[in-house]
């Protein structure tokens with residue numbers, strides 16, 4: 001386990017224990033801050049959209065084509081910080097990662 005800091009839609013921070021070896025989405029789905037993750041991580045629903053804290057953006061693996069395309073369709077897309085949390089593996093190296101839950105669309 002390693003800490004994952006989740007910022008809810010009201011801007012409140014919640015440090016939680018993140019599950020290692022699975023995507024960030026898996027932890028977000030277990031806590032109840034509005035991440036539906038309807039497609040279960042298949043990169044097809046965008047309901048796992050988060051904004052990654054700017055201090056962490058460069059430490060994540062880059063977006064792949066499918067993720068990029070899906071994100072760009074969202075009105076809430078922010079080019080610098082938007083990610084689909086199902087496409088971000090959570091590892092020890094990311095202990096302390098901070099993500100904000102994006103608005104519901």
Ligand code: FES
Nearest residue numbers: 041045046048086
């Ligand atoms: S869970 Fe559906 S795109 Fe991430």
